[in-house]
Amino acid sequence: MSKVAIIGAGNVGATAAYCVAEQNVADIVMVDVIQGFPQSKAIDFLHASPLRGYRVRIAGANEYEAIKDAKVVIHTAGIPRKPGMDRMDLLKTNVNIAREAARNIAKYAPEAVVIAVANPLDIIAAVCLRETGFPKERIAGMAGVLDSTRFRYFIAERLNVQPQDVQAMVLGGHGDTMVPLSRYASVGGFPIGDLLDEKTITELSDRTRTGGGEIVSYLKKGSAYYAPGASAAKMAEAVLKDEKRILPASAYLEGEYGYHGIFLGVPVLLGRGGIERIYELELTPEEKSALDNSAKAVEGGVELLNSLG
Ligand SMILES: NC(=O)C1=CN([C@@H]2O[C@H](COP(=O)(O)OP(=O)(O)OC[C@H]3O[C@@H](n4cnc5c(N)ncnc54)[C@H](O)[C@@H]3O)[C@@H](O)[C@H]2O)C=CC1
Numbered sequence: 001m002s003k004v005a006i007i008g009a010g011n012v013g014a015t016a017a018y019c020v021a022e023q024n025v026a027d028i029v030m031v032d033v034i035q036g037f038p039q040s041k042a043i044d045f046l047h048a049s050p051l052r053g054y055r056v057r058i059a060g061a062n063e064y065e066a067i068k069d070a071k072v073v074i075h076t077a078g079i080p081r082k083p084g085m086d087r088m089d090l091l092k093t094n095v096n097i098a099r100e101a102a103r104n105i106a107k108y109a110p111e112a113v114v115i116a117v118a119n120p121l122d123i124i125a126a127v128c129l130r131e132t133g134f135p136k137e138r139i140a141g142m143a144g145v146l147d148s149t150r151f152r153y154f155i156a157e158r159l160n161v162q163p164q165d166v167q168a169m170v171l172g173g174h175g176d177t178m179v180p181l182s183r184y185a186s187v188g189g190f191p192i193g194d195l196l197d198e199k200t201i202t203e204l205s206d207r208t209r210t211g212g213g214e215i216v217s218y219l220k221k222g223s224a225y226y227a228p229g230a231s232a233a234k235m236a237e238a239v240l241k242d243e244k245r246i247l248p249a250s251a252y253l254e255g256e257y258g259y260h261g262i263f264l265g266v267p268v269l270l271g272r273g274g275i276e277r278i279y280e281l282e283l284t285p286e287e288k289s290a291l292d293n294s295a296k297a298v299e300g301g302v303e304l305l306n307s308l309g
């Protein structure tokens with residue numbers, strides 16, 4: 001059976017592990033710096049297996065060696081934000097953690113597809129690319145799946161329909177400048193513009209942009225993890241099963257959409273090889289200008305990253 005390694009067994013990492021277990025397609029190892037912590041999660045998940053029906057091996061470890069030969073590595077290790085903080089405020093701490101993790105991924109799991117999750121997401125994905133030396137296809141940032149699932153849920157809630165019947169795509173960086181593409185959103189095949197008025201669509205787009213912050217302001221001591229964990233697991237499944245899913249993900253751009261040398265959320269084809277294709281959508285001038293604004297925010301983060309040396 002394939003192996004999925006999850007770096008960081010905290011809220012997002014453990015939730016991702018639980019969701020991956022339920023897919024029943026890969027053994028799981030969680031690595032965390034806290035002694036005993038990932039081991040406790042692993043045993044707890046195994047106790048649930050008679051109830052939840054999975055038959056995979058689940059282990060916890062404090063040494064990176066445990067990720068040996070993983071096909072997919074989900075990098076969640078890092079601090080979450082608290083009220084009043086921006087995701088970029090996490091940069092310095094989480095870059096150091098990501099550098100160490102990425103070097104170990106390169107050492108122990110050199111063939112892996114890496115799904116970056118820790119924030120600031122588009123910057124942590126860049127660190128994973130630089131420090132592993134992997135081809136760009138094998139580094140994918142998880143943000144668009146989460147942001148889109150939030151947008152889908154808000155639309156479904158408003159229309160009182162099955163959330164799975166709502167399709168929507170959120171592009172751009174994983175921050176408040178992200179770009180919910182309402183023009184491409186649909187419900188059961190109908191464009192949402194046929195079902196909702198402009199004011200409502202704007203309201204739902206705005207709530208999507210600040211969806212993470214809304215949870216931080218309620219939770220106070222951390223950030224969202226159920227939907228983020230499920231989103232990372234969905235990406236892992238696409239890779240493990242070679243599903244060829246079209247999903248939004250943070251991908252390294254070399255000219256696509258006019259951007260160079262940054263990770264940004266765009267529609268991709270996700271399969272065994274990681275990001276097997278990047279789709280370039282036709283954007284209206286308004287959409288392109290919103291995406292430019294989002295790319296600028298990511299570029300600011302990359303400058304900060306470069307200044308760390
Ligand atoms: N991309 C996205 O859409 C999302 C990203 N996040 C980000 O994910 C990260 C994790 O969030 P949570 O799980 O809620 O935090 P958490 O604090 O619950 O878990 C983080 C874990 O990382 C571990 N850790 C720290 N340094 C480590 C190292 N060097 N090696 C291995 N493990 C290490 C900690 O011991 C802790 O258990 C945060 O940066 C958060 O902002 C959270 C939600 C969504």
Ligand SMILES: O=C([O-])CC(=O)C(=O)O
Pocket residue numbers: 080081087119146174211212213215216223224228
């Ligand atoms: O809001 C945060 O800091 C965590 C996150 O990225 C999200 O939930 O979208």
